[in-house]
Amino acid sequence: MEFKHSYSRLIMFFSLSLLLSACSSTTTSEKATSKPQLMGAPDVLTQIDQPAQYYIDKIALANKPQTISWQLLSARALIAEGHPQPALDILSSVERNPLSTQQLFEVALVKSEAYLLEKRYQDAATALHFSSTLSTLELAHWQRYYLLNATISELMNNNAKAVEYRVALNDFLDAKLHSTNNTRIWELVTVIPASELYPLTQQFDTENPTLSGWYHLAMAAQQYRTEPQLLIQNLQAWKTEYPQHPALSAFPVELVKAMAITPYAPSQIAVLAPLTGKRAVAGEAIRDGMLSAYYQDEEADRINLRFYDTAATSADELYLQAIDDGADFVVGPLLKSNLTKVLPLVKEVPIISLNKLAEAPTTENIFYFSLSSNDEAIAAARKMQKDGIKQPLVLAPNNRVGNRLATEFSKQWLLLTQGTSDTYKYKSRSDMQNTVTSLFSVTSSNQRINLMKNLVGANIKAKTRSRRDIDAIYIIATPSEAMLAIPYIITTQNPYAPQVALYASSRTHGNNLSKSQNRDLNGLIFSDMPWLLNPDRELKQQTLALWPNMSKIQQNLFAMGYDSFKLIPNLLQLRNFPNLRLAGQTGILYINENGIIEREFSWAKYRSGKIRLEDTNAETKTTP
Numbered sequence: 001m002e003f004k005h006s007y008s009r010l011i012m013f014f015s016l017s018l019l020l021s022a023c024s025s026t027t028t029s030e031k032a033t034s035k036p037q038l039m040g041a042p043d044v045l046t047q048i049d050q051p052a053q054y055y056i057d058k059i060a061l062a063n064k065p066q067t068i069s070w071q072l073l074s075a076r077a078l079i080a081e082g083h084p085q086p087a088l089d090i091l092s093s094v095e096r097n098p099l100s101t102q103q104l105f106e107v108a109l110v111k112s113e114a115y116l117l118e119k120r121y122q123d124a125a126t127a128l129h130f131s132s133t134l135s136t137l138e139l140a141h142w143q144r145y146y147l148l149n150a151t152i153s154e155l156m157n158n159n160a161k162a163v164e165y166r167v168a169l170n171d172f173l174d175a176k177l178h179s180t181n182n183t184r185i186w187e188l189v190t191v192i193p194a195s196e197l198y199p200l201t202q203q204f205d206t207e208n209p210t211l212s213g214w215y216h217l218a219m220a221a222q223q224y225r226t227e228p229q230l231l232i233q234n235l236q237a238w239k240t241e242y243p244q245h246p247a248l249s250a251f252p253v254e255l256v257k258a259m260a261i262t263p264y265a266p267s268q269i270a271v272l273a274p275l276t277g278k279r280a281v282a283g284e285a286i287r288d289g290m291l292s293a294y295y296q297d298e299e300a301d302r303i304n305l306r307f308y309d310t311a312a313t314s315a316d317e318l319y320l321q322a323i324d325d326g327a328d329f330v331v332g333p334l335l336k337s338n339l340t341k342v343l344p345l346v347k348e349v350p351i352i353s354l355n356k357l358a359e360a361p362t363t364e365n366i367f368y369f370s371l372s373s374n375d376e377a378i379a380a381a382r383k384m385q386k387d388g389i390k391q392p393l394v395l396a397p398n399n400r401v402g403n404r405l406a407t408e409f410s411k412q413w414l415l416l417t418q419g420t421s422d423t424y425k426y427k428s429r430s431d432m433q434n435t436v437t438s439l440f441s442v443t444s445s446n447q448r449i450n451l452m453k454n455l456v457g458a459n460i461k462a463k464t465r466s467r468r469d470i471d472a473i474y475i476i477a478t479p480s481e482a483m484l485a486i487p488y489i490i491t492t493q494n495p496y497a498p499q500v501a502l503y504a505s506s507r508t509h510g511n512n513l514s515k516s517q518n519r520d521l522n523g524l525i526f527s528d529m530p531w532l533l534n535p536d537r538e539l540k541q542q543t544l545a546l547w548p549n550m551s552k553i554q555q556n557l558f559a560m561g562y563d564s565f566k567l568i569p570n571l572l573q574l575r576n577f578p579n580l581r582l583a584g585q586t587g588i589l590y591i592n593e594n595g596i597i598e599r600e601f602s603w604a605k606y607r608s609g610k611i612r613l614e615d616t617n618a619e620t621k622t623t624p
Helices: 001-024 028-034 052-060 064-080 084-094 102-115 121-127 139-155 158-170 175-189 194-204 209-221 229-243 248-251 253-260 280-296 313-324 336-345 373-387 400-419 429-441 444-454 481-493 515-520 537-546 554-575
Strands: 266-274 304-309 329-331 352-353 367-368 392-397 424-426 472-475 501-504 524-528 587-589 597-600 602-607 610-613
Touching: 052 064, 064 084, 064 102, 084 102, 084 121, 102 121, 102 139, 121 139, 139 158, 158 175, 158 209, 175 209, 175 248, 175 266, 194 209, 209 248, 209 392, 253 554, 266 280, 266 313, 280 304, 280 537, 280 554, 304 313, 313 329, 329 554, 336 352, 352 373, 367 554, 373 400, 373 501, 373 524, 373 597, 392 400, 392 429, 400 424, 400 610, 424 429, 429 481, 429 524, 472 481, 481 501, 481 515, 515 610, 554 587
Parallel strands: 266 304, 266 329, 329 352, 352 367, 392 424, 392 472, 472 501, 501 524
Antiparallel strands: 524 602, 587 597, 602 610
8 A cells, every 4th residue: 555655656746847847948859959050068957858868879979068968867867767776877977077056956856866766765855955055046956856855755754844845845836836736735734643733833833824824724624624614614714814825726626615605594494203103202302302402502592493293294295384384494204205295395495304215306405314224334345445354245134134234235345346245144043053154165164074084984084174265244133143143253264364354233233232242242343323332422411311211223313313403504515515524423424416414433343341432534535
């Protein structure tokens, strides 16, 4: 991975170097055309537009005063062709001669470029540490000097220094190259750790306000990356403080658009949910979550929150009634059957539906929010790829849910890796051992051993072998089923191969398991919403004090209702800038191009009978 990044940075450096050269120098052929009667001494900054051999041939034909210039051009041409060592040999010859300041500067630059190509980064940096008295009036020299230093710093993982050099480089670039350079500065500054940014802002506040402005901008982007409203407010404040800052040209178009958008600020929100009948428990949990968020909101006094019972009246009638009652935002309905009735009626008033359909309209004012278990299967495939898994298998029950989740996982794995993942299905708990044995191909191993015994005699000594190509299993199971499967997996897998990683969804995570039951799940990595793994502790304590008997499903729906209310003022920014995130109770939330509210889950692992939260960095880049 490091090699891949280094290679791409080198390619980017040499591409930009060629562009700088083209912008600031003439070509060899232009020089020859301007004075055909004399070969003359070439400018050492001439653009390299011929093969290296062309320049090498000129060395033998040139008079002594011209030789050094042709040697320097030859060295540059060799580097352009990827031959650093011959270039360094030529430079050694050049350095034995008395050189002008311009030639000394060029030797240092070319030597650094050669070392850079050889990945001798420290030597490349040292080559540029020449005396401060060594200066040049050539624009192209300073362009290459700062670009080289920035590239070397980046390759040596010193992004702050790379930013410093690129900010200095801007003084020597035209408007077109300014934009390219500023985009790269923005990419670099957003990956500097937050712990390093504050001291950098303090260091450069007076010394270099432009550089400090970049660091202040990055601090805001990191600090408020999951709070869109605060992020937009702080970016606008930054623009006021730095109205002429070059970073303004590097802002992503989507972010500029998001900053200009006025967020939804409804005065009356209608909530369509089942509040009576057999699905009342679900509707009430969503209602309670919305009310909890509502009473915490500073703007609650100006918002009228009204609930409509879809179990008592048809959802389409209730929707039209809510609009007549003055609703300027709608949340719901929950059931797919009701959603098909309401969606055709949606016009100007925006809506967050609490479910999604396979075929649903995509318009600017319709948003889809659901807690589908399919999303966790997709997230598991992404997590495994991020963790470096190469060959996963799926262990699933042979029923509708198991088949659906296994299919979703396999589809996502194929999309991410172009690889396949086999699925092994168990019919019941009693079938678990046979399925695990089959999964590891132990059955085939036993059959081969029995065949050999029949051929050569019963006294043959042989050990059962299990397959070694798989490195992870995605377990679709209840907690009790997983507790049965995991010991079989541990004892059946090949003892000489690395331990197979075990992944699961929230379906396998039980809230009320004993410590001994938790130990039976040791090693299992699983996903769940932050509300259950890493909640706002004060909010959760208050909630469970009011509703101490809430089931896990009720808690999920409560968190969904809470997030639905919190999403409303952030929807337009999230939709217009896909890299923005909102830290919710159901996950880290973002909106895709179809208006679907996606979730990034929290991940945890059973260790020594306890649940340990894993590092849950966002699966997609979270800085603008």
